[in-house]
Amino acid sequence: MKIDVNYGICEANGLCAMAAPDVFDLDDDDALHLLVETATPDNEAAVRDAIRQCPRRAIALSD
Protein backbone atom coordinates (compact mmCIF):
# COMPACT_ATOMS: atom_id res chain seq x y z
CA MET A 1 0.00 0.00 0.00
CA LYS A 2 1.12 3.50 -0.79
CA ILE A 3 1.66 5.97 2.03
CA ASP A 4 0.33 9.45 1.30
CA VAL A 5 0.93 12.57 3.37
CA ASN A 6 -1.10 15.73 2.82
CA TYR A 7 1.72 18.19 3.45
CA GLY A 8 -0.70 21.09 3.11
CA ILE A 9 -2.40 20.23 6.40
CA CYS A 10 0.55 18.64 8.26
CA GLU A 11 1.47 20.74 11.29
CA ALA A 12 4.93 19.15 11.68
CA ASN A 13 4.47 18.04 15.27
CA GLY A 14 6.48 14.89 14.66
CA LEU A 15 4.03 12.43 16.22
CA CYS A 16 4.19 10.17 13.16
CA ALA A 17 7.99 10.22 13.24
CA MET A 18 7.88 9.02 16.85
CA ALA A 19 5.37 6.29 16.02
CA ALA A 20 7.15 5.11 12.87
CA PRO A 21 10.71 6.50 12.75
CA ASP A 22 11.67 4.23 9.87
CA VAL A 23 8.94 5.77 7.71
CA PHE A 24 8.56 9.42 8.72
CA ASP A 25 11.32 11.94 9.38
CA LEU A 26 11.05 15.51 10.60
CA ASP A 27 14.11 17.47 9.52
CA ASP A 28 15.85 20.36 11.28
CA ASP A 29 13.60 22.81 9.45
CA ASP A 30 10.46 21.05 10.72
CA ALA A 31 9.69 19.66 7.29
CA LEU A 32 8.26 16.16 7.19
CA HIS A 33 9.71 13.61 4.78
CA LEU A 34 8.71 10.09 3.87
CA LEU A 35 11.68 7.74 4.13
CA VAL A 36 9.78 5.02 2.28
CA GLU A 37 6.78 5.28 -0.04
CA THR A 38 5.00 2.04 0.74
CA ALA A 39 3.67 0.14 3.72
CA THR A 40 5.06 -3.36 4.05
CA PRO A 41 4.34 -6.17 6.52
CA ASP A 42 7.35 -4.90 8.50
CA ASN A 43 6.16 -1.33 8.92
CA GLU A 44 2.38 -1.45 8.46
CA ALA A 45 1.53 -1.61 12.16
CA ALA A 46 3.73 1.40 12.87
CA VAL A 47 2.27 3.31 9.92
CA ARG A 48 -1.26 2.63 11.13
CA ASP A 49 -0.23 3.78 14.60
CA ALA A 50 1.09 7.01 13.04
CA ILE A 51 -2.20 7.46 11.17
CA ARG A 52 -4.14 7.08 14.41
CA GLN A 53 -1.92 9.57 16.21
CA CYS A 54 -1.90 12.27 13.55
CA PRO A 55 -4.15 15.03 14.87
CA ARG A 56 -4.49 16.53 11.40
CA ARG A 57 -5.51 13.27 9.67
CA ALA A 58 -2.79 14.06 7.18
CA ILE A 59 -1.65 10.49 6.54
CA ALA A 60 -3.46 7.90 4.43
CA LEU A 61 -2.84 4.47 2.96
CA SER A 62 -4.04 3.64 -0.53
CA ASP A 63 -3.82 0.56 -2.75
Ligand code: SF4
Ligand atom coordinates in the same frame (compact mmCIF):
# COMPACT_ATOMS: atom_id res chain seq x y z
S1 SF4 B 1 1.56 13.35 12.84
FE1 SF4 B 1 0.42 14.33 11.14
S2 SF4 B 1 0.57 16.52 11.54
FE2 SF4 B 1 2.14 15.49 12.77
S3 SF4 B 1 4.03 15.56 11.52
FE3 SF4 B 1 2.98 13.61 11.12
S4 SF4 B 1 1.68 14.00 9.30
FE4 SF4 B 1 2.25 15.98 10.17
